[in-house]
Amino acid sequence: MDFTLSARSEDLRRRIREFVDGELIPLESEGASYDEHDNIRPVLLRQMQSRARDHGLWSLQMPRERGGQGLSMAEMAACYEEMNRAIFGPVVFNSAAPDDGNMMVLNKVATAAQKERWLQPIIDGTVRSSFAMTEPAPGSGSDPGMTRTTAVRQGDHWIVNGHKHFITGAGVAAHFILMARTSDDARKGLTAFLFHRDDPGWEIVRRIPIMGPEEHGGHCELRFSDMRIPDENRLMGVGDGLKLTQIRLGPARLTHCMRWLGLAKRSLEIASTYVAERESFGMRLADREGVQWLLGEAAMAIQVGRLLTMHAAWKLDQGDYARREVSMAKVAVADTLHKAVDTAIQLCGARGYSRDTPLEWIYRYARQARLVDGASEVHKMVLSRTLMHDGVDFWRWG
Structure with missing residues (x-):
């Protein structure tokens, strides 16, 4: 694997980061940004989606001829991670579940007539x-x-x-x-x-x-x-329904991982900024060994999750179902998201537990990660079966 992003995908990743930092993260501190279910208010969502479209950041996962950007799974991994540094990010870029997975499977298996009737309106953002x-x-x-x-x-x-x-x-x-x-x-x-x-x-x-x-x-x-x-x-x-679920759920599980890694990174960003400034008993929190251990462990877990996710994305791009790789990424990243946000709340203390930061939002959202698209225990069971069948070749190269 070559982890170097193409010039085009690196440009998209950079522009997504700029959009997230400049347009979306500031909305999180405004109470008027939220609807009654703690998500972005519909009117505001439409405004932000229009801006994302104007910036050429719309439906990255869909083919160019249908109005998307035609990214591979590996390219999506980098861009989706950037999107979900903001809690409203994925839905603004038309890359949120369940639309994301539905668009990908319809693009793969639907007839031409079905794509026009059922897929294109989702890509265009006129329906959910x-x-x-x-x-x-x-x-x-x-x-x-x-x-x-x-x-x-x-x-x-x-x-x-x-x-x-x-x-x-x-x-x-x-x-x-x-x-x-x-x-x-x-x-x-x-x-x-x-x-x-x-x-x-x-x-x-x-x-x-x-x-x-x-x-x-x-x-x-x-x-x-x-x-x-x-x-x-x-x-x-x-x-062919079971086959369709396999086609849909593998990539959909992995895009969950991509987005969750963005939330995990954002959690550590918030914590790192706080401990760099907060002093206690004559010393910055960032200079305390115990704090450094917590941050270091969470940062390392995020990087492990990124490598698992990128490897699975690469295998999907090669035409493999990547069942083992997707399951491993899904279990590891779900745990990592919880670890990262829990660490961030602990380091930020009462501020982290309050609604002065999005950490409590991320914490509540993170708990579902170990359940959605197959509970972690189910994925571990599947991995165990594969290990018993493959033996040492479970860890084969290629």
Whole structure:
């Protein structure tokens, strides 16, 4: 691997940093910047998105011919990290979950007609999207194979019945990707469908309260009752739903890591500035060995996470699924984000625990990292299975 960024991606990374520092971080200290769910206020979001578009920093992950910048996964790693040094960053650049993962999978697997109808409006920022897979127990969670929502074919339509919950962004989404069971086959039993929020036969039961802060549209509980979806809105082949989830979730998990590393770095930036100025018992906090150890350990963990993330991104760029690499990055970076912000709050003391800095926002957000897109324990289980199968070749080169 060559860690040198191309001239173009380095230019984008630098311009993103300037935009984040000049336009977004100042908003965090203004109470009027936030909506009732601790995210950026919708009117302000639209203003900032327009400015990001004007600066040529819009939809970096999408092809140029569709209005994006056509970055590789490795190039995205550097740029996404810069974006999320600001808590509002990803959504301003149209690179936030779940839109980010939905755009990438639709760009890979949708037909030309489906891309025009379902993908392009998400890229343009005229609609938001959602990925409806997770269900209440005993339905699917980290294991998509436990999906109980059904789709039964009737002529050129599918009749959908079922129950989903913790569906991110559903409260404001217009375009949805839905996972449903179409047979009892263990590997080919799931199929993916597209539907619009105005289609009849489904409802949002509630917006589930969470520790927060929340993404726009929250995390919702949905119910489907004899919903009719035309076969033309089926993604990939009948029974290819599990394959679609694998195509989507690997890159989506890794872009989470990229963004989380930005939040981890920002946490240490805040702590480093504070301990460099704060004096106690005749000495700056930064000159105390115990403080140096805490900062050093957190900084080292961030760098380990960056290397794991970049390696996984590089493998994805080579056409590999990079399942081991993505799982390792996801577990390590989720832990690192919590370690970094927890360290920063400890070093900043009461100020860190207050809302005078974004650290408490990041801390609440960080706790979900070990749960979303597969709990850490599930990823470790998968890694263990791979180790038992591959033996010493688990650590093979290439």
